[in-house]
Amino acid sequence: xxxxxxxxxxxxxxxxxxxxxxxxxxxxxxxxxxxxxxxxxxxxxxxxxxxxxxxxxxxxxxxxxxxxxxxxxxxxxxxxxxxxxxxxxxxxxxxxxxxxxxxxxxxxxxxxxxxxxxxxxxxxxxxxxxxxxxxxxxxxxxxxxxxxxxxxxxxxxxxxxxxxxxxxxxxxxxxxxxxxxxxxxxxxxxxxxxxxxxxxxxxxxxxxxxxxxxxxxxxxxxxxxxxxxxxxxxxxxxxxxxxxxxxxxxxxxxxxxxxxxxxxxxxxxxxxxxxxxxxxxxxxxxxxxxxxxx
Amino acid sequence: xxxxxxxxxxxxxxxxxxxxxxxxxxxxxxxxxxxxxxxxxxxxxxxxxxxxxxxxxxxxxxxxxxxxxxxxxxxxxxxxxxxxxxxxxxxxxxxxxxxxxxxxxxxxxxxxxxxxxxxxxxxxxxxxxxxxxxxxxxxxxxxxxxxxxxxxxxxxxxxxxxxxxxxxxxxxxxxxxxxxxxxxxxxxxxxxxxxxxxxxxxxxxxxxxxxxxxxxxxxxxxxxxxxxxxxxxxxxxxxxxxxxxxxxxxxxxxxxxxxxxxxxxxxxxxxxxxxxxxxxxxxxxxxxxxxxxxxxxxxxxxxxxxxxxxxxxxxxxxxxxxxxxxxxxxxxxxxxxxxxxxxxxxxxxxxxxxxxxxxxxxxxxxxxxxxxxxxxxxxxxxxxxxxxxxxxxxxxxxxxxxxxxxxxx
Numbered sequence: 155x156x157x158x159x160x161x162x163x164x165x166x167x168x169x170x171x172x173x174x175x176x177x178x179x180x181x182x183x184x185x186x187x188x189x190x191x192x193x194x195x196x197x198x199x200x201x202x203x204x205x206x207x208x209x210x211x212x213x214x215x216x217x218x219x220x221x222x223x224x225x226x227x228x229x230x231x232x233x234x235x236x237x238x239x240x241x242x243x244x245x246x247x248x249x250x251x252x253x254x255x256x257x258x259x260x261x262x263x264x265x266x267x268x269x270x271x272x273x274x275x276x277x278x279x280x281x282x283x284x285x286x287x288x289x290x291x292x293x294x295x296x297x298x299x300x301x302x303x304x305x306x307x308x309x310x311x312x313x314x315x316x317x318x319x320x321x322x323x324x325x326x327x328x329x330x331x332x333x334x335x336x337x338x339x340x341x342x343x344x345x346x347x348x349x350x351x352x353x354x355x356x357x358x359x360x361x362x363x364x365x366x367x368x369x370x371x372x373x374x375x376x377x378x379x380x381x382x383x384x385x386x387x388x389x390x391x392x393x394x395x396x397x398x399x400x401x402x403x404x405x406x407x408x409x410x411x412x413x414x415x416x417x418x419x420x421x422x423x424x425x426x427x428x429x430x431x432x433x434x435x436x437x438x439x440x441x442x443x444x445x446x447x448x
Numbered sequence: 449x450x451x452x453x454x455x456x457x458x459x460x461x462x463x464x465x466x467x468x469x470x471x472x473x474x475x476x477x478x479x480x481x482x483x484x485x486x487x488x489x490x491x492x493x494x495x496x497x498x499x500x501x502x503x504x505x506x507x508x509x510x511x512x513x514x515x516x517x518x519x520x521x522x523x524x525x526x527x528x529x530x531x532x533x534x535x536x537x538x539x540x541x542x543x544x545x546x547x548x549x550x551x552x553x554x555x556x557x558x559x560x561x562x563x564x565x566x567x568x569x570x571x572x573x574x575x576x577x578x579x580x581x582x583x584x585x586x587x588x589x590x591x592x593x594x595x596x597x598x599x600x601x602x603x604x605x606x607x608x609x610x611x612x613x614x615x616x617x618x619x620x621x622x623x624x625x626x627x628x629x630x631x632x633x634x635x636x637x638x639x640x641x642x643x644x645x646x647x648x649x650x651x652x653x654x655x656x657x658x659x660x661x662x663x664x665x666x667x668x669x670x671x672x673x674x675x676x677x678x679x680x681x682x683x684x685x686x687x688x689x690x691x692x693x694x695x696x697x698x699x700x701x702x703x704x705x706x707x708x709x710x711x712x713x714x715x716x717x718x719x720x721x722x723x724x725x726x727x728x729x730x731x732x733x734x735x736x737x738x739x740x741x742x743x744x745x746x747x748x749x750x751x752x753x754x755x756x757x758x759x760x761x762x763x764x765x766x767x768x769x770x771x772x773x774x775x776x777x778x779x780x781x782x783x784x785x786x787x788x789x790x791x792x793x794x795x796x797x798x799x800x801x802x803x804x805x806x807x808x809x810x811x812x813x814x815x816x817x818x819x820x821x822x823x824x825x826x827x828x829x830x831x832x833x834x835x836x837x838x839x840x841x842x843x844x845x846x847x848x849x850x851x852x853x854x855x856x857x
Contacts, residue, residue, distance in 0.1 A: 158681045161677060161681070161706075162674075162677070165673060165674045165677045166674070168673065169670075169671065169673065169674065172670060172671070265501070265504070266500070269504070269505070270501070270503065270504050270505055271505055271693075271722075271723050272693060272694040272697065272723060272727065273727065274697075274726065274727035274728075281729070283705050283707075290705060290706055290707060292705050361670075364671065364673070364698075365670055365671055365694075365698070366694050366697055366698065366727055368694060370694075373668065374668050374669050374670035374671075375670045378670070405674075406674045409674060409678075410674070410678060416663075416664075417663045417664050417665060417674075417675050417678070418637065418664055420674075421666060421668075421669070
């Protein structure tokens with residue numbers, strides 16, 4: 155094994171967990187509302203700021219995170235009700251465009267409220283470092299991966315093994331028919347947005363200790379997250395996590411071992427993956443055709 | 449009526465009255481001044497700062513500027529002329545800086561433009577400045593191009609040490625401390641990073657300092673962890689970080705996580721205790737080297753310094769609630785001191801005379817560290833040529849030894 159390969163793999167996986175966390179939220183909102191929400195990351199960033207602020211006010215970290223996640227849920231529900239539903243009846247594109255507007259709103263609101271400086275965000279997992287031979291990885295990265303796999307399990311269970319989950323998927327697949335079959339589609343959309351915003355905030359809380367918290371927390375991540383979600387098929391929660399890890403590893407390995415890419419061009423790696431997936435296998439690696447026939 | 453509305457109305461009435469008074473003022477007095485913005489009793493200076501938006505932390509610079517101008521005015525002004533400072537918000541957007549400068553020159557009729565921040569922002573107004581021959585003084589940027597290309601920027605002077613001066617000082621310091629150093633460089637892949645990297649590479653070559661690895665990052669990337677990891681594996685024992693605050697903090701933390709302990713040199717752009725070193729962790733920040741040119745108001749050792757005392761008192765009197773420990777405020781105060789020196793040296797009340805004064809200076813400025821002089825001549829547009837190295841110890845920066853004046857050629 156080449157010198158340092160273990161460290162490169164650990165670094166790549168650590169970046170991968172960051173992309174996966176945001177990709178997961180993208181997939182969840184797509185699964186439960188049928189649209190791609192460009193404001194997803196920014197809403198998560200905004201609620202991460204709320205969490206940070208609560209923590210600064212003296213609330214314990216866990217309490218602050220719990221409150222932040224609850225506020226995120228309410229924010230997601232309200233956003234769907236107040237901004238998305240009024241335009242959704244005109245079709246998907248107006249709704250997607252509205253999410254672009256929301257992106258700008260939250261991106262400007264956060265620095266206006268809390269200032270433009272980058273902030274240290276305390277980690278749930280302490281500042282420890284694990285040594286594997288000569289290579290080192292922070293407990294934060296390991297903890298992030300564990301929490302995300304747990305989140306995937308929970309959301310997978312809710313979506314695929316509960317009646318509410320079935321209703322959410324049905325509403326997203328076909329709002330009219332599911333309403334006719336007695337599924338309260340509007341409520342399902344609100345619930346979906348609430349859960350997705352919660353998940354985006356969870357992602358924010360997990361990655362902010364590494365990246366430092368500022369209004370651009372999610373800006374750099376979202377491209378990688380889109381690539382990860384596309385690779386995973388945009389409808390598979392597990393696919394989003396695997397996609398994130400693959401992108402993180404591919405990017406880090408390429409920038410270390412492919413000379414002409416280096417650190418200059420490593421942004422090309424997720425974009426290339428995105429392009430290839432869309433050209434070769436638009437359904438992604440993990441999408442099942444069965445899911446389309448809910 | 450609400451008191452605020454009454455105050456606004458009162459202000460409007462007063463300004464209309466003033467405008468009328470000036471409209472009917474004696475024509476003779478106006479005639480002896482060929483440039484706008486200066487009279488027997490007043491000098492108008494225009495500025496543009498990011499009071500909102502992503503760069504709004506830099507808006508604090510103006511607090512220091514205002515404190516010093518108000519102090520000078522309370523002492524009778526510059527040779528009997530009070531300074532009127534007109535500032536607009538640019539939200540750190542170059543396009544807004546252009547609009548603001550036009551407004552300041554054409555509507556507010558300022559005498560000179562003072563202390564605009566940002567390289568791209570000042571480049572954006574350069575054409576307008578050149579066409580209209582407006583003094584464009586003491587910018588909040590260290591881009592060397594303004595000092596070198598005098599054909600394009602004859603009315604422009606930078607207000608802080610050039611980034612090139614800083615990075616050449618880094619090379620000199622590395623040679624002095626670790627003659628056989630193996631240097632790794634992390635730099636932002638844009639004009640800001642290049643402006644530091646290129647003179648550093650040139651100076652390293654001259655000094656015989658060996659650069660073994662350099663890694664770029666893009667400001668839109670989420671993290672520089674993998675770059676730092678790569679640099680650590682290069683076996684370098686000196687790490688030079690040409691980064692903006694967020695990535696500087698990430699790099700310091702990643703180095704600590706990897707247990708990589710090189711001598712670290714950090715550009716003064718990111719040498720902020722609050723924004724960088726505390727978030728990154730004070731333990732991993734010990735011993736970091738940077739550069740300094742200002743007296744540090746947060747340092748207890750400088751509390752008895754008369755210049756610092758005057759600064760703290762002025763800020764308290766004219767901009768209450770502003771924390772004097774912020775180095776950006778001290779910087780604004782120091783640059784206002786340089787501006788007042790330039791105004792004092794004018795031999796005639798004209799823009800041309802102001803430029804002559806600004807380009808024939810050799811003086812000390814109270815808020816600058818001892819030995820850092822403002823020295824210019826018609827062929828030398830680099831006001832600050834020296835700076836000090838400083839080291840982070842405990843919870844503060846400690847200034848080291850004597851000032852360095854690195855050669856840029």
